[in-house]
Amino acid sequence: MVLNSIRKLAAASLLLLASSATVSAQTLVFTAIPDEDETKLVERFRGIADYLEEKLEVDVRYVPVKSYAAAVSAFRNNQVQLAWFGGLSGVQARSLVPGSQAIAQGVEDQAFNSYFIAHKSTGLEESENLPQELRGKTFTFGSKGSTSGRLIPEYYIREAFNEAPQDVFSRVGFSGNHTKTLRLVESGTYDVGAINYSVWTKELENGNIDTDAVKVIWTTPSYPNYQWTIRGDVDERFGDGFMQRVQEALLSMEDKELLNSFPRSGFIPVSNDAYKPIEVVGKQIGIID
The missing domain is CATH 3.40.190.10 (Periplasmic binding protein-like II)
Incomplete structure (x- = not known):
């Protein structure tokens, strides 16, 4: 493949x-x-x-x-x-x-993380576990070949729901990179997305995130x-x-x-x-x- x-x-x-x-x-x-x-x-x-x-x-x-x-x-x-x-x-x-x-x-x-981020319209809040309320939402990964934007998030989606992402979400997309994932969720184009934590942190520090529109709702275990x-x-x-x-x-x-x-x-x-x-x-x- x-x-x-x-x-x-x-x-x-x-x-x-x-x-x-x-x-x-x-x-x-x-x-x-x-x-x-x-x-x-x-x-x-x-x-x-x-x-x-x-x-x-x-x-x-x-x-x-x-x-x-x-x-x-x-x-x-x-x-x-x-x-x-x-x-x-x-x-x-x-x-x-x-x-x-x-x-x-x-x-x-050595110990990296992915963030699941959600648009405010979902009503999702930060949780210790991957929220079951994700089911039926729209979701975007980053690149198909991304570790932090696809591989690890997909693994934990499958673990939490015992289903493939396309069976959990109403629509699944691939943004191409972490910056685009952030913008797509921030704008509400997708309800939820998976992003590299370091990109989120850097954009936040630079004042490039509308925190009234998008928030982190779950953090993966490290890898x-x-x-x-x-x-x-x-x-x-x-x-x-x-x-x-x-x-x-x-x-x-x-x-x-x-x-x-x-x-x-x-x-x-x-x-x-x-x-x-x-x-x-x-x-x-x-x-x-």
Whole structure:
């Protein structure tokens, strides 16, 4: 299922391939899942490219993609060698590229959460358990390939109702990213949605949420999420020890502006094994074959 969807969206990576065709063999190219508005991502990751270029003393280029599947496809096809993935997309990418490694995660990614948010018209209030009153409401996930915006929320919906989301809700949608989920619920286009807690927190701190219109009604248990994943063949391309150098550069990042743009307080070492729970859940609900 996952491989088919990635193949279907491989065409979305053709533009990326064309734009990368002139990149030198000694250029480290990286991408990131499009979990927020593109303008925010471009600003964040151009800063990361400049930082890594200075630390690694090689050319570094950030290339945006239009979908989670396109990010995975670009990694598989060696159009990018490094990527900022969510938990699910990282598992998918590493399964397609033998030897690839998760090398760093945000401090906050050890125990991540998703928020269920609701429009005021629903009358739903914050609860310790997923409210049964969700039944019959309209609901939007984020991207189909999102860990925090789809995988984990769907798992807990199925656990609470013993039914698939399309059987619980009157209408189910996929917004494409967390920012859009917030706006769709805030406007009342959907009654309820699932959003990455860090996006909610950042938007709230920046005064970008109408708290009279939308509120958090439930928080999922914690799970491992975002991480930097690198291809296993980078040492062959860039020289012995390059993977370790990239990891060390990420772990030593102290620029507050860069870290706040994620937002993360810092990066810590991680391994593929940390994301085994994501793989298990993905298989349980049929997102991973």
